[in-house]
Amino acid sequence: MIADRVKHIPPSGIRKYFEMVIGMDDVISLGVGEPDFVTPWPIREACIYALEKGYTSYTSNWGLLELRNEISRCIASDYAIQYSPEDQILVTTGVSEALDLAIRATINPGDEVIIVEPCYVSYKPCVIFAGGKPIVVATNMSNDFKVTPEQIEEKITKKTKAVMLSYPNNPTGAIMGKKDLEGIADVVVERDLLVISDEVYDKLTYDGTHTCFSSLNGMYDKTILLNGFSKAYAMTGWRLGYAASTPEIIAAMLKVHQYTMLCAPITAQTAAIEALRNGRDEMLAMVREYDRRRRLIVKGLNELGLDCFEPKGAFYAFPCIKGTGMSSEAFAETLLKEQKVAVVPGDVFGASGEGFVRCSYAVSRREIKEALDRIRAFLK
Amino acid sequence: MKEILEILENDARISTSEIATLTKIPEPQVRKMIKEAEKKGIIRKYKTVIDWDKAGEECVYAIIEVKVTPEREVGYDAIAERVARFPEVVSVRLVSGDHDLSLLVKGKTMKEVAFFIAEKVAPLEQVQSTVTHFILKTYKQDGDILLEKEESKRLAITP
Ligand SMILES: Cc1ncc(COP(=O)(O)O)c(C=O)c1O
Numbered sequence: 001m002i003a004d005r006v007k008h009i010p011p012s013g014i015r016k017y018f019e020m021v022i023g024m025d026d027v028i029s030l031g032v033g034e035p036d037f038v039t040p041w042p043i044r045e046a047c048i049y050a051l052e053k054g055y056t057s058y059t060s061n062w063g064l065l066e067l068r069n070e071i072s073r074c075i076a077s078d079y080a081i082q083y084s085p086e087d088q089i090l091v092t093t094g095v096s097e098a099l100d101l102a103i104r105a106t107i108n109p110g111d112e113v114i115i116v117e118p119c120y121v122s123y124k125p126c127v128i129f130a131g132g133k134p135i136v137v138a139t140n141m142s143n144d145f146k147v148t149p150e151q152i153e154e155k156i157t158k159k160t161k162a163v164m165l166s167y168p169n170n171p172t173g174a175i176m177g178k179k180d181l182e183g184i185a186d187v188v189v190e191r192d193l194l195v196i197s198d199e200v201y202d203k204l205t206y207d208g209t210h211t212c213f214s215s216l217n218g219m220y221d222k223t224i225l226l227n228g229f230s231k232a233y234a235m236t237g238w239r240l241g242y243a244a245s246t247p248e249i250i251a252a253m254l255k256v257h258q259y260t261m262l263c264a265p266i267t268a269q270t271a272a273i274e275a276l277r278n279g280r281d282e283m284l285a286m287v288r289e290y291d292r293r294r295r296l297i298v299k300g301l302n303e304l305g306l307d308c309f310e311p312k313g314a315f316y317a318f319p320c321i322k323g324t325g326m327s328s329e330a331f332a333e334t335l336l337k338e339q340k341v342a343v344v345p346g347d348v349f350g351a352s353g354e355g356f357v358r359c360s361y362a363v364s365r366r367e368i369k370e371a372l373d374r375i376r377a378f379l380k
Numbered sequence: 381m382k383e384i385l386e387i388l389e390n391d392a393r394i395s396t397s398e399i400a401t402l403t404k405i406p407e408p409q410v411r412k413m414i415k416e417a418e419k420k421g422i423i424r425k426y427k428t429v430i431d432w433d434k435a436g437e438e439c440v441y442a443i444i445e446v447k448v449t450p451e452r453e454v455g456y457d458a459i460a461e462r463v464a465r466f467p468e469v470v471s472v473r474l475v476s477g478d479h480d481l482s483l484l485v486k487g488k489t490m491k492e493v494a495f496f497i498a499e500k501v502a503p504l505e506q507v508q509s510t511v512t513h514f515i516l517k518t519y520k521q522d523g524d525i526l527l528e529k530e531e532s533k534r535l536a537i538t539p
Protein backbone atom coordinates (compact mmCIF):
# COMPACT_ATOMS: atom_id res chain seq x y z
CA MET A 1 0.00 0.00 0.00
CA ILE A 2 2.87 2.36 0.76
CA ALA A 3 4.71 4.22 -1.99
CA ASP A 4 8.21 2.93 -2.70
CA ARG A 5 9.79 6.30 -2.21
CA VAL A 6 8.52 6.41 1.34
CA LYS A 7 8.94 2.74 2.08
CA HIS A 8 12.62 2.75 1.21
CA ILE A 9 13.56 5.55 3.55
CA PRO A 10 14.66 4.15 6.91
CA PRO A 11 12.90 5.63 9.93
CA SER A 12 14.86 8.38 11.69
CA GLY A 13 17.66 6.95 13.80
CA ILE A 14 16.78 9.39 16.51
CA ARG A 15 13.44 7.76 17.15
CA LYS A 16 15.05 4.65 18.63
CA TYR A 17 16.84 6.58 21.39
CA PHE A 18 13.75 8.51 22.11
CA GLU A 19 11.90 5.30 22.78
CA MET A 20 14.70 4.00 24.99
CA VAL A 21 14.72 7.14 27.12
CA ILE A 22 10.99 7.10 27.62
CA GLY A 23 10.15 5.40 30.86
CA MET A 24 13.64 5.89 32.33
CA ASP A 25 13.94 8.07 35.41
CA ASP A 26 16.65 10.55 36.20
CA VAL A 27 18.01 10.78 32.67
CA ILE A 28 20.10 13.79 31.74
CA SER A 29 19.44 14.38 28.11
CA LEU A 30 22.04 16.00 25.91
CA GLY A 31 20.00 14.68 23.03
CA VAL A 32 17.76 17.65 22.61
CA GLY A 33 17.91 19.70 19.43
CA GLU A 34 16.01 22.67 20.79
CA PRO A 35 16.53 25.46 23.32
CA ASP A 36 15.86 24.76 27.00
CA PHE A 37 14.57 28.30 27.36
CA VAL A 38 10.88 28.86 26.89
CA THR A 39 9.95 31.57 24.41
CA PRO A 40 10.61 34.97 26.02
CA TRP A 41 7.51 36.26 27.76
CA PRO A 42 6.97 39.43 25.68
CA ILE A 43 6.72 37.23 22.57
CA ARG A 44 4.22 34.90 24.21
CA GLU A 45 2.32 37.86 25.55
CA ALA A 46 2.04 39.44 22.10
CA CYS A 47 0.44 36.25 20.84
CA ILE A 48 -2.00 36.10 23.74
CA TYR A 49 -2.99 39.69 23.06
CA ALA A 50 -3.50 38.95 19.37
CA LEU A 51 -5.71 36.01 20.27
CA GLU A 52 -7.76 38.21 22.58
CA LYS A 53 -8.21 40.65 19.72
CA GLY A 54 -9.48 37.85 17.53
CA TYR A 55 -6.53 37.10 15.28
CA THR A 56 -7.60 33.57 14.47
CA SER A 57 -8.00 33.57 10.70
CA TYR A 58 -5.95 32.46 7.71
CA THR A 59 -3.39 34.96 6.53
CA SER A 60 -2.28 35.66 2.99
CA ASN A 61 -0.43 32.67 1.51
CA TRP A 62 2.73 34.72 1.75
CA GLY A 63 2.29 35.38 5.47
CA LEU A 64 1.37 38.66 7.14
CA LEU A 65 2.88 41.61 5.29
CA GLU A 66 3.81 43.16 8.62
CA LEU A 67 5.92 40.12 9.41
CA ARG A 68 7.51 40.03 5.96
CA ASN A 69 8.40 43.70 6.42
CA GLU A 70 10.14 42.89 9.69
CA ILE A 71 11.97 39.92 8.18
CA SER A 72 13.11 42.06 5.26
CA ARG A 73 14.29 44.79 7.61
CA CYS A 74 16.21 42.34 9.81
CA ILE A 75 18.00 40.61 6.92
CA ALA A 76 18.93 44.01 5.53
CA SER A 77 20.28 45.26 8.84
CA ASP A 78 22.14 42.04 9.70
CA TYR A 79 23.60 41.22 6.30
CA ALA A 80 22.98 44.23 4.04
CA ILE A 81 20.93 42.16 1.61
CA GLN A 82 17.66 43.49 0.23
CA TYR A 83 14.70 41.15 -0.16
CA SER A 84 11.43 42.75 -1.11
CA PRO A 85 8.70 41.91 1.40
CA GLU A 86 6.23 41.97 -1.49
CA ASP A 87 7.48 39.04 -3.52
CA GLN A 88 10.79 37.74 -2.19
CA ILE A 89 9.90 36.44 1.26
CA LEU A 90 7.64 33.52 2.01
CA VAL A 91 6.58 32.72 5.57
CA THR A 92 6.46 28.97 6.24
CA THR A 93 5.72 26.52 9.01
CA GLY A 94 9.29 26.24 10.17
CA VAL A 95 12.48 25.88 8.19
CA SER A 96 11.25 22.31 7.78
CA GLU A 97 8.52 23.37 5.38
CA ALA A 98 10.71 25.96 3.69
CA LEU A 99 13.26 23.25 3.01
CA ASP A 100 10.68 20.96 1.50
CA LEU A 101 9.27 23.76 -0.67
CA ALA A 102 12.71 24.83 -1.86
CA ILE A 103 13.49 21.32 -3.00
CA ARG A 104 10.11 20.56 -4.51
CA ALA A 105 10.03 23.86 -6.36
CA THR A 106 13.42 23.38 -7.99
CA ILE A 107 14.27 19.67 -8.27
CA ASN A 108 13.13 17.56 -11.20
CA PRO A 109 13.05 13.78 -10.94
CA GLY A 110 16.60 12.52 -11.37
CA ASP A 111 18.24 15.84 -10.48
CA GLU A 112 21.14 15.48 -8.12
CA VAL A 113 21.46 17.50 -4.94
CA ILE A 114 24.78 17.65 -3.14
CA ILE A 115 24.38 17.22 0.59
CA VAL A 116 27.16 18.00 3.01
CA GLU A 117 27.26 15.48 5.85
CA PRO A 118 27.13 15.15 8.82
CA CYS A 119 23.98 17.24 8.62
CA TYR A 120 20.45 17.69 9.78
CA VAL A 121 18.43 14.53 9.27
CA SER A 122 15.79 15.94 6.90
CA TYR A 123 17.84 16.93 3.88
CA LYS A 124 18.30 13.55 2.31
CA PRO A 125 14.71 12.31 2.74
CA CYS A 126 13.29 15.60 1.44
CA VAL A 127 15.36 15.29 -1.73
CA ILE A 128 14.21 11.70 -2.17
CA PHE A 129 10.55 12.58 -1.55
CA ALA A 130 10.87 15.11 -4.37
CA GLY A 131 12.28 12.47 -6.72
CA GLY A 132 15.78 13.88 -6.59
CA LYS A 133 18.99 12.06 -5.87
CA PRO A 134 21.04 13.02 -2.82
CA ILE A 135 24.79 12.96 -3.43
CA VAL A 136 26.73 12.98 -0.20
CA VAL A 137 29.93 14.90 0.49
CA ALA A 138 31.52 14.00 3.80
CA THR A 139 33.30 16.57 5.92
CA ASN A 140 35.71 15.63 8.65
CA MET A 141 37.12 16.88 11.89
CA SER A 142 40.62 17.43 10.51
CA ASN A 143 39.13 20.10 8.25
CA ASP A 144 36.90 21.55 11.01
CA PHE A 145 33.87 19.94 9.36
CA LYS A 146 33.98 22.49 6.55
CA VAL A 147 33.25 21.54 2.98
CA THR A 148 35.80 22.49 0.35
CA PRO A 149 35.18 23.63 -3.25
CA GLU A 150 37.19 20.63 -4.46
CA GLN A 151 34.98 18.19 -2.58
CA ILE A 152 31.91 19.65 -4.23
CA GLU A 153 33.49 19.85 -7.65
CA GLU A 154 34.40 16.18 -7.46
CA LYS A 155 30.74 15.22 -7.13
CA ILE A 156 29.33 17.42 -9.84
CA THR A 157 27.80 15.67 -12.83
CA LYS A 158 25.58 16.86 -15.64
CA LYS A 159 22.61 16.17 -13.39
CA THR A 160 23.74 18.26 -10.45
CA LYS A 161 21.18 20.92 -9.74
CA ALA A 162 21.77 22.19 -6.24
CA VAL A 163 23.95 22.18 -3.14
CA MET A 164 22.47 22.05 0.36
CA LEU A 165 24.53 24.06 2.82
CA SER A 166 23.92 24.43 6.52
CA TYR A 167 26.28 26.51 8.63
CA PRO A 168 26.39 26.88 11.60
CA ASN A 169 25.95 23.15 11.42
CA ASN A 170 23.80 20.67 13.26
CA PRO A 171 25.37 18.33 14.56
CA THR A 172 29.01 19.49 14.35
CA GLY A 173 28.76 23.13 15.40
CA ALA A 174 31.05 24.04 12.50
CA ILE A 175 30.79 27.39 10.79
CA MET A 176 32.19 28.57 7.49
CA GLY A 177 33.69 32.03 7.22
CA LYS A 178 33.39 34.40 4.31
CA LYS A 179 36.62 33.19 2.68
CA ASP A 180 35.54 29.54 2.94
CA LEU A 181 32.17 30.27 1.40
CA GLU A 182 33.61 32.35 -1.42
CA GLY A 183 35.43 29.27 -2.62
CA ILE A 184 32.11 27.45 -2.80
CA ALA A 185 30.51 30.41 -4.55
CA ASP A 186 33.11 30.20 -7.32
CA VAL A 187 32.13 26.62 -8.04
CA VAL A 188 28.45 27.55 -7.94
CA VAL A 189 28.98 30.23 -10.59
CA GLU A 190 31.22 28.10 -12.74
CA ARG A 191 28.88 25.12 -12.76
CA ASP A 192 25.66 27.11 -12.64
CA LEU A 193 24.23 25.56 -9.50
CA LEU A 194 21.60 26.56 -7.00
CA VAL A 195 22.38 26.78 -3.28
CA ILE A 196 19.81 26.02 -0.62
CA SER A 197 21.28 27.57 2.50
CA ASP A 198 19.74 26.58 5.83
CA GLU A 199 20.90 29.31 8.19
CA VAL A 200 18.56 28.60 11.10
CA TYR A 201 21.50 28.85 13.54
CA ASP A 202 22.91 32.11 12.16
CA LYS A 203 22.38 34.07 15.38
CA LEU A 204 24.07 31.31 17.36
CA THR A 205 27.56 32.09 16.10
CA TYR A 206 30.08 32.52 18.90
CA ASP A 207 33.48 32.88 17.30
CA GLY A 208 33.58 35.15 14.31
CA THR A 209 30.60 36.52 12.44
CA HIS A 210 28.05 34.72 10.35
CA THR A 211 28.18 35.22 6.61
CA CYS A 212 24.88 34.89 4.83
CA PHE A 213 25.47 32.92 1.66
CA SER A 214 23.34 35.13 -0.55
CA SER A 215 25.40 38.16 0.47
CA LEU A 216 28.39 36.83 -1.45
CA ASN A 217 29.26 38.25 -4.81
CA GLY A 218 27.02 36.79 -7.48
CA MET A 219 25.12 34.52 -5.08
CA TYR A 220 21.96 36.56 -4.61
CA ASP A 221 20.23 35.06 -7.66
CA LYS A 222 21.51 31.57 -6.95
CA THR A 223 20.58 31.17 -3.31
CA ILE A 224 17.45 30.16 -1.48
CA LEU A 225 17.97 31.43 2.03
CA LEU A 226 16.12 29.52 4.75
CA ASN A 227 15.79 30.75 8.29
CA GLY A 228 13.34 30.72 11.15
CA PHE A 229 12.53 31.47 14.72
CA SER A 230 12.97 28.07 16.36
CA LYS A 231 16.52 28.35 17.62
CA ALA A 232 17.39 32.02 18.10
CA TYR A 233 14.09 32.95 19.74
CA ALA A 234 13.42 29.61 21.43
CA MET A 235 10.24 29.14 19.37
CA THR A 236 10.46 25.55 18.13
CA GLY A 237 6.87 24.63 18.92
CA TRP A 238 5.42 27.63 17.13
CA ARG A 239 6.46 26.20 13.76
CA LEU A 240 7.57 29.31 11.96
CA GLY A 241 10.26 30.01 9.42
CA TYR A 242 10.76 31.67 6.08
CA ALA A 243 12.45 31.48 2.72
CA ALA A 244 13.97 34.41 0.86
CA SER A 245 15.11 34.35 -2.73
CA THR A 246 14.39 35.73 -6.18
CA PRO A 247 10.76 36.54 -7.08
CA GLU A 248 10.81 33.67 -9.56
CA ILE A 249 11.86 31.03 -7.06
CA ILE A 250 9.64 32.35 -4.30
CA ALA A 251 6.65 32.35 -6.68
CA ALA A 252 7.33 28.68 -7.43
CA MET A 253 7.62 27.83 -3.75
CA LEU A 254 4.45 29.78 -3.04
CA LYS A 255 2.61 27.60 -5.52
CA VAL A 256 3.46 24.45 -3.58
CA HIS A 257 2.88 26.18 -0.26
CA GLN A 258 -0.57 27.53 -1.12
CA TYR A 259 -1.87 24.12 -2.15
CA THR A 260 -0.31 22.16 0.69
CA MET A 261 -0.04 24.43 3.71
CA LEU A 262 -2.16 27.43 2.70
CA CYS A 263 -0.44 29.61 5.26
CA ALA A 264 1.60 29.49 8.45
CA PRO A 265 -0.40 29.77 11.69
CA ILE A 266 -1.41 33.34 12.43
CA THR A 267 -0.69 32.88 16.15
CA ALA A 268 2.95 32.18 15.43
CA GLN A 269 3.13 35.02 12.92
CA THR A 270 1.88 37.61 15.42
CA ALA A 271 4.41 36.36 17.96
CA ALA A 272 7.23 36.47 15.42
CA ILE A 273 6.53 40.13 14.65
CA GLU A 274 7.13 40.90 18.31
CA ALA A 275 10.26 38.74 18.32
CA LEU A 276 11.81 40.70 15.47
CA ARG A 277 10.69 44.08 16.77
CA ASN A 278 11.58 43.81 20.43
CA GLY A 279 13.13 40.43 21.08
CA ARG A 280 16.73 41.14 20.21
CA ASP A 281 18.06 41.75 23.73
CA GLU A 282 16.56 38.58 25.16
CA MET A 283 17.77 36.63 22.15
CA LEU A 284 21.30 37.94 22.66
CA ALA A 285 21.17 37.08 26.37
CA MET A 286 20.31 33.48 25.45
CA VAL A 287 23.16 33.40 22.94
CA ARG A 288 25.59 34.62 25.63
CA GLU A 289 24.46 31.85 27.94
CA TYR A 290 24.87 29.19 25.21
CA ASP A 291 28.37 30.51 24.68
CA ARG A 292 29.25 29.96 28.36
CA ARG A 293 27.83 26.47 28.28
CA ARG A 294 29.75 25.79 25.10
CA ARG A 295 33.03 26.56 26.83
CA LEU A 296 32.04 24.49 29.84
CA ILE A 297 31.11 21.38 27.87
CA VAL A 298 33.98 21.52 25.39
CA LYS A 299 36.56 21.88 28.14
CA GLY A 300 34.87 19.11 30.14
CA LEU A 301 34.74 16.67 27.23
CA ASN A 302 38.34 17.30 26.29
CA GLU A 303 39.41 16.78 29.90
CA LEU A 304 37.65 13.42 29.81
CA GLY A 305 39.86 12.45 26.90
CA LEU A 306 37.09 12.71 24.32
CA ASP A 307 38.66 14.68 21.54
CA CYS A 308 36.22 17.51 20.95
CA PHE A 309 36.34 19.85 18.00
CA GLU A 310 35.59 23.38 19.17
CA PRO A 311 32.15 24.20 17.86
CA LYS A 312 31.80 27.80 16.72
CA GLY A 313 28.04 27.90 16.31
CA ALA A 314 24.65 26.21 16.94
CA PHE A 315 24.39 24.47 20.34
CA TYR A 316 26.05 21.12 19.86
CA ALA A 317 29.38 19.64 20.81
CA PHE A 318 30.46 16.72 18.63
CA PRO A 319 33.17 14.81 20.48
CA CYS A 320 35.07 11.95 18.87
CA ILE A 321 34.58 8.69 20.73
CA LYS A 322 36.77 6.50 18.53
CA GLY A 323 39.31 6.15 21.35
CA THR A 324 36.81 4.10 23.35
CA GLY A 325 36.77 1.42 20.68
CA MET A 326 32.99 1.59 20.57
CA SER A 327 30.76 2.50 17.67
CA SER A 328 28.68 5.66 18.06
CA GLU A 329 25.61 3.58 18.53
CA ALA A 330 27.14 1.29 21.14
CA PHE A 331 28.57 4.27 22.98
CA ALA A 332 25.22 6.05 23.10
CA GLU A 333 23.33 2.94 24.11
CA THR A 334 25.66 1.83 26.90
CA LEU A 335 26.06 5.35 28.20
CA LEU A 336 22.31 5.64 28.44
CA LYS A 337 21.91 2.28 30.13
CA GLU A 338 24.81 2.59 32.56
CA GLN A 339 24.84 6.27 33.43
CA LYS A 340 21.54 7.59 32.15
CA VAL A 341 23.00 10.25 29.93
CA ALA A 342 21.35 10.54 26.54
CA VAL A 343 23.40 11.64 23.53
CA VAL A 344 22.73 11.11 19.84
CA PRO A 345 25.08 8.83 17.87
CA GLY A 346 26.81 10.76 15.10
CA ASP A 347 25.99 8.30 12.32
CA VAL A 348 22.36 9.37 12.54
CA PHE A 349 23.53 12.51 10.73
CA GLY A 350 25.30 10.62 7.96
CA ALA A 351 27.89 7.86 7.71
CA SER A 352 30.71 10.35 8.25
CA GLY A 353 29.31 11.04 11.72
CA GLU A 354 30.34 7.53 12.81
CA GLY A 355 32.85 7.76 15.65
CA PHE A 356 31.21 10.85 17.10
CA VAL A 357 28.25 11.62 19.32
CA ARG A 358 26.20 14.79 19.42
CA CYS A 359 25.91 16.45 22.83
CA SER A 360 23.52 19.37 22.96
CA TYR A 361 24.45 22.17 25.33
CA ALA A 362 20.99 23.66 25.24
CA VAL A 363 20.68 22.40 28.82
CA SER A 364 21.48 24.10 32.11
CA ARG A 365 25.05 24.38 33.35
CA ARG A 366 24.13 22.24 36.33
CA GLU A 367 22.99 19.45 34.01
CA ILE A 368 26.09 19.78 31.85
CA LYS A 369 28.30 19.35 34.91
CA GLU A 370 26.31 16.39 36.14
CA ALA A 371 26.39 14.81 32.67
CA LEU A 372 30.17 15.26 32.49
CA ASP A 373 30.53 13.56 35.89
CA ARG A 374 28.47 10.65 34.70
CA ILE A 375 30.40 10.34 31.44
CA ARG A 376 33.61 10.33 33.50
CA ALA A 377 32.28 7.44 35.55
CA PHE A 378 31.19 5.68 32.36
CA LEU A 379 34.62 5.94 30.76
CA LYS A 380 36.37 4.43 33.80
CA MET B 381 34.16 42.66 32.96
CA LYS B 382 30.46 42.97 32.23
CA GLU B 383 30.39 39.27 31.39
CA ILE B 384 31.84 38.34 34.79
CA LEU B 385 29.42 40.61 36.62
CA GLU B 386 26.50 39.11 34.73
CA ILE B 387 27.57 35.60 35.72
CA LEU B 388 28.07 36.59 39.37
CA GLU B 389 24.76 38.40 39.52
CA ASN B 390 23.06 35.12 38.76
CA ASP B 391 25.21 32.90 40.94
CA ALA B 392 27.27 34.53 43.68
CA ARG B 393 28.78 31.21 44.75
CA ILE B 394 30.28 30.27 41.39
CA SER B 395 34.01 29.55 41.66
CA THR B 396 36.59 31.67 39.90
CA SER B 397 37.83 28.61 38.03
CA GLU B 398 34.36 28.02 36.61
CA ILE B 399 34.08 31.66 35.61
CA ALA B 400 37.40 31.23 33.85
CA THR B 401 36.00 28.25 31.95
CA LEU B 402 32.80 30.04 31.00
CA THR B 403 34.54 33.19 29.78
CA LYS B 404 37.90 31.85 28.64
CA ILE B 405 39.56 34.56 30.72
CA PRO B 406 42.53 33.10 32.66
CA GLU B 407 41.66 32.43 36.29
CA PRO B 408 44.24 34.77 37.88
CA GLN B 409 42.85 37.55 35.72
CA VAL B 410 39.30 36.69 36.80
CA ARG B 411 40.35 36.85 40.44
CA LYS B 412 42.03 40.17 39.89
CA MET B 413 39.02 41.64 38.12
CA ILE B 414 36.65 40.53 40.86
CA LYS B 415 38.93 41.95 43.55
CA GLU B 416 39.01 45.22 41.73
CA ALA B 417 35.26 45.33 41.29
CA GLU B 418 34.88 44.67 45.01
CA LYS B 419 37.34 47.39 45.87
CA LYS B 420 35.65 49.92 43.62
CA GLY B 421 32.28 49.06 45.12
CA ILE B 422 30.92 47.81 41.79
CA ILE B 423 30.27 44.52 43.56
CA ARG B 424 28.51 45.67 46.72
CA LYS B 425 28.07 42.28 48.34
CA TYR B 426 27.17 38.66 47.71
CA LYS B 427 23.63 37.77 48.61
CA THR B 428 21.38 34.76 48.70
CA VAL B 429 17.77 35.03 47.62
CA ILE B 430 15.72 33.18 50.20
CA ASP B 431 12.06 32.37 50.22
CA TRP B 432 11.56 32.86 53.97
CA ASP B 433 7.93 31.82 53.82
CA LYS B 434 8.99 28.46 52.50
CA ALA B 435 11.66 28.14 55.16
CA GLY B 436 8.88 28.46 57.73
CA GLU B 437 10.31 31.68 59.10
CA GLU B 438 7.40 34.03 59.01
CA CYS B 439 8.42 37.60 58.68
CA VAL B 440 6.60 40.67 57.56
CA TYR B 441 7.57 43.24 55.00
CA ALA B 442 5.87 46.54 54.41
CA ILE B 443 6.30 49.30 51.91
CA ILE B 444 6.04 52.68 53.63
CA GLU B 445 5.21 55.82 51.71
CA VAL B 446 6.65 58.81 53.52
CA LYS B 447 5.94 62.46 52.84
CA VAL B 448 8.70 64.69 54.15
CA THR B 449 9.62 68.33 54.24
CA PRO B 450 12.94 68.81 52.51
CA GLU B 451 15.49 70.86 54.40
CA ARG B 452 17.51 73.78 53.28
CA GLU B 453 20.88 72.78 51.75
CA VAL B 454 20.58 69.05 52.35
CA GLY B 455 17.22 68.51 50.66
CA TYR B 456 15.99 64.99 51.27
CA ASP B 457 19.40 63.47 51.99
CA ALA B 458 19.57 64.14 55.73
CA ILE B 459 16.21 62.65 56.56
CA ALA B 460 16.74 59.73 54.16
CA GLU B 461 20.06 58.90 55.78
CA ARG B 462 18.58 59.15 59.21
CA VAL B 463 15.81 56.71 58.39
CA ALA B 464 18.22 54.39 56.61
CA ARG B 465 20.18 53.81 59.80
CA PHE B 466 17.41 51.79 61.46
CA PRO B 467 18.13 48.08 61.06
CA GLU B 468 14.41 47.43 60.44
CA VAL B 469 14.66 49.48 57.24
CA VAL B 470 15.72 47.31 54.32
CA SER B 471 15.74 49.97 51.63
CA VAL B 472 15.17 53.69 51.26
CA ARG B 473 14.44 55.36 47.96
CA LEU B 474 13.53 58.88 46.92
CA VAL B 475 10.73 58.60 44.42
CA SER B 476 8.64 60.82 42.18
CA GLY B 477 4.88 61.07 42.64
CA ASP B 478 2.65 61.92 45.58
CA HIS B 479 5.08 60.89 48.29
CA ASP B 480 8.81 61.39 48.67
CA LEU B 481 10.53 58.45 50.33
CA SER B 482 9.67 54.84 49.77
CA LEU B 483 10.87 52.47 52.49
CA LEU B 484 10.91 48.72 52.69
CA VAL B 485 10.66 47.67 56.32
CA LYS B 486 11.07 44.20 57.79
CA GLY B 487 9.74 42.93 61.09
CA LYS B 488 8.61 39.75 62.84
CA THR B 489 4.95 40.73 63.05
CA MET B 490 2.64 43.35 61.62
CA LYS B 491 2.40 44.88 65.04
CA GLU B 492 6.14 45.20 65.29
CA VAL B 493 6.34 46.96 61.93
CA ALA B 494 3.39 49.22 62.72
CA PHE B 495 4.86 50.24 66.05
CA PHE B 496 8.25 50.85 64.53
CA ILE B 497 6.71 53.30 62.05
CA ALA B 498 4.53 54.93 64.67
CA GLU B 499 7.32 55.30 67.20
CA LYS B 500 10.45 55.84 65.16
CA VAL B 501 9.57 57.22 61.75
CA ALA B 502 6.31 59.16 62.00
CA PRO B 503 7.44 61.36 64.89
CA LEU B 504 10.53 62.65 63.06
CA GLU B 505 10.33 66.38 62.62
CA GLN B 506 10.59 66.39 58.82
CA VAL B 507 8.04 63.61 58.33
CA GLN B 508 4.61 64.93 57.39
CA SER B 509 2.78 61.64 56.97
CA THR B 510 3.24 57.92 56.39
CA VAL B 511 1.17 55.25 54.67
CA THR B 512 1.95 51.58 55.36
CA HIS B 513 1.33 48.81 52.82
CA PHE B 514 1.97 45.33 54.18
CA ILE B 515 3.30 42.88 51.63
CA LEU B 516 1.04 39.86 51.42
CA LYS B 517 2.88 37.75 48.87
CA THR B 518 6.03 38.12 46.79
CA TYR B 519 5.88 36.84 43.25
CA LYS B 520 9.16 38.12 41.95
CA GLN B 521 12.21 39.39 43.77
CA ASP B 522 15.49 40.74 42.44
CA GLY B 523 14.69 39.42 38.98
CA ASP B 524 13.78 35.95 40.20
CA ILE B 525 10.29 34.63 39.89
CA LEU B 526 9.46 32.85 43.14
CA LEU B 527 6.79 30.52 41.79
CA GLU B 528 7.27 26.77 41.65
CA LYS B 529 9.71 25.96 38.86
CA GLU B 530 7.91 24.87 35.74
CA GLU B 531 8.73 21.43 34.50
CA SER B 532 10.46 21.11 31.17
CA LYS B 533 8.06 20.20 28.42
CA ARG B 534 10.68 19.20 25.88
CA LEU B 535 10.98 15.70 24.53
CA ALA B 536 14.18 13.98 25.63
CA ILE B 537 15.56 13.46 22.12
CA THR B 538 14.88 15.65 19.10
CA PRO B 539 16.75 16.14 15.84
C1 LIG C 1 19.80 22.53 10.67
C2 LIG C 1 18.36 22.55 10.98
N1 LIG C 1 17.49 22.97 10.06
C3 LIG C 1 16.17 23.00 10.29
C4 LIG C 1 15.64 22.59 11.51
C5 LIG C 1 14.16 22.64 11.70
O1 LIG C 1 13.80 23.93 12.04
P1 LIG C 1 12.28 24.40 12.17
O2 LIG C 1 11.90 24.21 13.60
O3 LIG C 1 12.32 25.84 11.79
O4 LIG C 1 11.46 23.59 11.25
C6 LIG C 1 16.51 22.15 12.50
C7 LIG C 1 15.97 21.69 13.80
O5 LIG C 1 16.56 20.96 14.54
C8 LIG C 1 17.89 22.14 12.24
O6 LIG C 1 18.75 21.72 13.17
